[in-house]
Amino acid sequence: MDPQSTLPFLLMLAWLTPLASFVAIVLFGKYMGPHGKFGGYLATLAIVTSAVLSFTALFGVWLPNYPIKETHHVEHGEPASAGGAAHDHADEHTVTEDARAEDADPHHHVDPTINNEAPAYISGNWYTLGQFGDLKLTIGYYIDALTVGMFCMVTLIASCVHFYAIGYMHDELHEPFVDHEVTLSNGEHLHRKGRFYRFFQYLSLFCFSMLGIVIAGNIAMVFCFWELVGITSYFLIGFYIERKSASTAANKAFIVNRVGDFGMLIGMMALWSSIGTFNFGDIKNTEGQVVEAGVFSQLRTAENDYHIVPPQGMIEEEIRDFGESASAGGEELADTEPKNRAGQWLLFIAGVGIFCGCVGKSAQFPLHVWLPDAMEGPTPVSALVHSATMVAAGVYLVGRCYPIFTPEALLVIAYIGSITAIIAATIAITATDIKRVLAYSTVSQLGYMMLALGLGGWVAGIFHLITHAFFKGLLFMCSGSVIHAVHTNDMTYMGGLRKKMPITAYTMLIGCLAIIGAGIPFTNIGFSGYFSKDAIIEQAWNYADKSPQHSLFLKWFPVVGAAVTAFYMFRLWYMTFAGKPRDHHRFDHAHESPRVMTTPLIVLSIFAIAIGWPIFGVYDMLDQTRPLGTLATAQGELWDVVVPNELLSHEPNLKQPAAIAAITAAGTGLLLSTIIYLWGFLNPAELKQSFKPLHTFLWNKWYFDELYHYIFVKPALWIGGFAAWFDRGIIDSIIHGAAAICRGISKVVDFLFDQTVVDGTVNTFASGTWGLGLWLRRLQTGNLRQYVMFIVVGTVLLFVAITFVQSYLVPT
């Protein structure tokens, strides 16, 4: 099959199927079975169809045409000694003899200066929305291995979540649905209609939008779907709209995201005005010639060895915007610095701008505050939207736009990611709401992905995105299963549930082991997180090796974060499933969830274990779809930044200590958590007491909400209050005064002019007509003979008059 035509078609079908389901449920959801039950089945069917189409695209079209080449870089945890005997795991691969021969001496060929060309991709436009001179807005596609892989990941997890949600949202099928968290003024709980079908309607819309982001061929289209996932997220967080916390959280998510989107708009404008296109890839005609060059290939041309160099349009635009001095970096610098700075600032702004959107969507510091509150939504939403897919869209976009970022922008990304990872991880230590712990864990893991991307570890970051989606979706669905059983989010009411709900407990244990990166160092045995997290830490050490001044933030923070992650994840698991029940009433009523909920857990736990295994080639596939020109070690032009070649992270002298550090950190966290929460050698309450200030600080989430409340919310309220006072007090009184004056003037005019002149004229005409009518009335005698006389006399008179006129007045 020709991938140029079949892939866009297949993926378009997979993309539009959830839209069809959404439209059908919007229009007819109410009539689909009792309480809209079949609406849920329809949405599930649609997403399963998408999943089948996506996997067909991957295994039926993509892989046969673009097979994964065996490379020696993928092998994980390889021992330092570069001898052939150490490759005991090589049997796991179906490596050819050539590859084996190459393997014998794998790591001494890495030349950090060799740059990569563009990966295999298919790009094109379906429809042109508008054309303004050379500038075009289109609906297009950009399909590479990342797109296809993301399609499979998103549709697979979404399918699991749909099945799970049929069980989880079962309460909504009851009529009336009683919301126990809303108490009305008369002391009763809220009774309302079930909204089962509406939930699935939003899920379908979400799947459509998310797949739209993934398939989009240009940044403008990404932005449209970006906003669409934002609004679906808003709908789903506020699904229990009657709960004040839910509606507030929905608003918070929406408003915080706007802040990020504003930055994204700036980045888009910087790109569009200077490069003149939004397209990621080149649009080629049927002969394979480039018709429209995309952003990537304009920024990284073959003449510059695919290093990022601002094109001429960008330099001109920067001079237009900032003047000559900005592009030259100042007069005095221009003399001393040999580097070419022209256009670099605008490029930096474009990169950071695009990243701002990702900060909002992926809940990075300082816009991370919305994600924990978003847990007010139903748990399937948290699993799908707020952990596995939508929030990962920010990471995906950074990965997709990777060639746009200069080394300086990448440094910003790395720092933001690192700070986010550590802050969120520490907050998660003290949280007792099971979903909030997972939410902060999500923020922290997203921070890791951003960190990896910012450090130049494109493959590591995206790989972690994919593995994380599976195990975090799994963890959330497990927590939902627990909440479903005990009807509370608070872990202080749980405990000992392992015996009541074994499937949930052990699948969640798998999720926890996956997220802390459990595995045996220097081998290929481990959970999926083991591979991806180690890759991130290796790249971090690689980066710090080249620029030691960033060691604290970019080398040690990830390691400390890994320890903290292990600590809070196992704290969560022990508090929920181990030990003795803390609330016997809830414990006695707890039960294992129905099969429709546990089956997706088992499916996802299999993926959480195995998706990272090299035998499945996910890492290889990503490695071969690395964006254009991002492999070689890059130097910053504006200030001193070195982004090292990712292949260097596989060097044994970096890889070994990094792997040891990672596993030690995870082991320390796990051990500490076991000591405190399982064996009880240390009493958590006493610890809390002895670290009171620290605990309060973390319990209040570093006071971010309070800080924002005083910095942004309060001033906004003050300004609003002042504006309201100004409006009511000043503008309204001016308007009222003007109205009173106007009314007075019109009264005078009415008296002087209207009532005399206008009314007089009209009344005179009226009475004249009336009088004439009265006079003419007398002619109408009713006497027939008189009428006849009138006719005769009239005719005669007319005749005489005409004769007279014709004879004397009309000249002949």
Add this chain to the structure above:
Amino acid sequence: MFDIPFENSWPIANILTEPVGVAHYVSVGAVLFVCGALCMATKRNALGVLMGIELVLNGANLNFVAFGSQYLRADEHSLGLDGQLIALFVIVLAAAEAAVALAIVLNFYNSHDSIDVDHADQLSG
């Protein structure tokens, strides 16, 4: 033959001297018309008024017939029956009118016990 002054500008003289022509018809029509009009104007009896109407219509009919004469026509291509046809229409109209008018008169008589048109002044202004 005695001498007639103003021979060309005094048509009455021609009527008296010339053979019967259009002018004679027209004259008779005019007399009929005036008689009818006078009848309508003077009679108080409704039937008398109706008779006057008939006279007026027939006076007009005479004119149509007279002017429809083929001697007045230079057109060779038509049948030359326009005047006669219109006269026939007028006759039919007169018949219809008489029927309606008689019905009105009858009703008037039923309600007023009289057919004096001077009593029929309810439409006065």
